[in-house]
Amino acid sequence: MAVATSVFHRVRTGSKIGAQYDQDGNLIQVETREDEEQSVKLTEILELLLAAGYFRARIKGLSPFDKVVGGMTWCITTCNFDIDVDLLFQENSTIGQKISLTEKIVSVLPKMKCPHRLEPHQIQGLDFIHIFPVIQWLVKRAIETREEMGDYVRAYSISQFQKSHSLPEDKEFVQRKDKAVRAVLDVLEVYKPQRKYRRHRNAEELLDEESRVHSTLLEYGRILLRSSSSLLFAPFQVDEGKVSLAGGSQAASHGVVDVSEEEDLQAVEEVRTLFTDLCFQGKLTASAVGQLVGLQSEEIKQFASEYAEKQLELSSEEHEHYGPLQQHHRVVASLNKQIQQKTKELGEVCRSLCQRLWGKELVCLEEVEEQADRRLLDKLRALVTMNENLKQQEQEFRTHCREEMARLQRNIQELKSASGQDTEEEKERDQLIDKQYNTGREKLQKIRLLMARRNREIAILQRKIDEVPSRAELTQYQKRFIELYSQVSATHKETKQFFTLYNTLDDKKVYLEKEVNLLNSIHDNFQQAMSSSAAKEQFLKQMEQIVEGIKQNRIKMEKKKQENKMRRDQLNDEYLELLDKQRLYFKTVKDFKEVRKACA
Incomplete structure (x- = not known):
């Protein structure tokens, strides 16, 4: 049991990194301090997580890192974003696991369009000041997502319930709905418009909208109120495709005469023509009365009075129907006139304002000229005049040069054509010049190729020089390698302790078995051994042999323990010697630097 208990005193995971030493070889003591602002932010973060529903933050045995990272992961998963971590049954992670966790969390935040930036080292270093806004945003997003999902689940539950179940109110509503729909359809069927007449295909086309509306209403047995020139007499309106005409003794003898649709239309047109003439005449004449087919005098008077009443009604209704439209046209025309008038006034105002601005600018320029130095102003004017003259002279000089160049080129061409061909000396001289030119050109090309080759070599050397790390980079690499070595050594030490613990527990298990x-064998053979003295003596001898074997095993284990202690002491002595050498090395390096500074 002594061996087993010593194994449990192992380094807690991630709680300590390998020892670090300064230049003198002394152990570096790391100071730890509690930041009040950080602790306040941690408390606020935990309160936010508890308010959001992450109750693992109440567990006192968890570290702040586990609480914060667990809360962030819970919020991210609540917002329906995948993250490849599992924090439910894994606590006190190693440094490598913490780094991978923080990197995965930070990689998910941009996908969620988080407005706050966060780095993995800030989470690992427990920088709660920078973590707090991210936690606040995640909690808000998680609550919103949970509300949306709650509404969605509620609506889905209601729809699923309504598929298989229904309330009594719903059944009653469905029955009343069917009845109401049937009643509405019946009403629509009864009162739907029915065409009574049809316009002839060969009739002339109606151009204005009012005539088309009037024609359509006539087809369905309705009359549009129009002006007095096109007045329709309402009492003679065709009803259900039938017209009844009453006339003296014929009406009494023959009764009501049913005619076809064409005859009805002709009768209506005759009556319409008759009463249109009456409208223009303003009174009933004898000829108009004679045209009425055998109508009695009383009926004629009745129709005349009804005609006057209808004329008054139609004139009032015509004013009601077409008055707003004419009023609208008049308003539009007046508004257009006002717009044109305002546009003209605005143009005049703009012109007057421009003239005023020009006048003010001229006045300002005159005031500036009066306030400025007269000599300086005269000098500037002279310089401006000189500049204009120089520009004009330059333009004239350029024109003169072009003309002179053209004249000289013409002279050269004339001389070449007059001489016919060059002399032998001039040809040799031209050949020599061409040869020298070609030689110089080839030499220049070779020099350019050589320079390009040198530039490539210089670029290669420059890249090689850039690949060699500087002292600062080497220092960073060294620090990083030291950190990685510390992590690897801590992991190796932890793994070794796990193996030792496993072996110890396995040995303990074997010994217990x-x-x-x-004990089972002793218990089984005890009654039989106590039955006789010979069996009892044999049983005691076996027990003594077992005890002797146990003592031998104990002596072996004690011997092995002493050997392990001696080896530990030997390794400790070697470790102390190496520490002395390390201190001596740091001291020598320090002295060497001081001597080098003194020599420099």
Whole structure:
């Protein structure tokens, strides 16, 4: 049990990194301090997580890192974003696991369009000041997502319930709905418009909208109120495709005469023509009365009075129907006139304002000229005049040069054509010049190729020089390698302790099994051994042999323990010697730097 208990005193995971030493070889003591602002932010973060529903933050045995990272992961998963971590049953992670966790969390935040930036080292270093806004945003987003999902689940539950179940109110509503729909359809069927007449295909086309509306209404047995020139007499309106005409003794003898649709239309047109003439005449004449087919005098008077009443009604209704339209046209025309008038006034105002501005600018320029130095102003004017003259002279000089160049080129061409061909000396001289030119050109090309080759070599050397790390980079690499070595050594030490613990527990298990088997054997053979003295003596001898074997095993284990202690002491002595050498090395390096500074 002594061996087993010593194994449990192992380094807690991630709680300590390998020892670090300064230049003198002394152990570096790391100071730890509690930041009040950080602790306040941690408390606020935990309160936010508890308010959001992450109750693992109440567990006192968890570290702040586990609480914060667990809360962030819970919020991210609540917002329906995937993150490849599992924090439910894994606590006190190693440094490598913490780094991977923080990197995965930080990689998910941009996908969620988080407005706050966060780095993995800030989470690992527990920088709660920078973590707090991210936690606040995640909690808000998680609550919103949970509300949206709650509404969605509620609506889905209601729809699923309504598919298989229904309330009594719903059944009653469905029955009343069917009845109401049937009633509405019946009403629509009864009162739907029915065409009574049809316009002839060969009739002339109606151009204005009012005539088309009037024609359509006539087809369905309705009359549009129009002006007095096109007045329709309402009492003679065709009803259900039938017209009844009453006339003296014929009406009494023959009754009501049913005619076809064409005859009805002709009768209506005759009556319409008659009463249109009456409208223009303003009174009933004898000829108009004679045209009425055998109508009695009383009926004629009745129709005349009804005609006057209808004329008054139609004139009032015509004013009601077409008055707003004419009023609208008049308003539009007046508004257009006002717009044109305002546009003209605005143009005149703009012109007057421009003239005023020009006048003010001229006045300002005159005031500036009066306030400025007269000599300086005269000098500037002279310089401006000189500049204009120089520009004009330059333009004239350029024109003169072009003309002179053209004249000289013409002279050269004339001389070449007059001489016919060059002399032998001039040809040799031209050939020599061409040869020298070609030689110089080839030499220049070779020099350019050589320069390009040198530039490539210089670029290659420059890249090689850039690949060699500087002292600062080497220092960073060294620090990083030291950190990685510390992490690897801590992991190796932890793994070694796990193996030692496993081996110890396995040995303990073997010994306990042997002990249990021995006790079972003693218990089984005890009654039989106590039955006789010979069996009792044999049983005691076996027990002595077992005890002797246990003592031998104990002596072996003690010997092995002493050997391990001696080896530990030997390794400790070697470690102390190496520490002395390290201190001496740091001291020598320090002295060397001081001597080098003194020599420099």
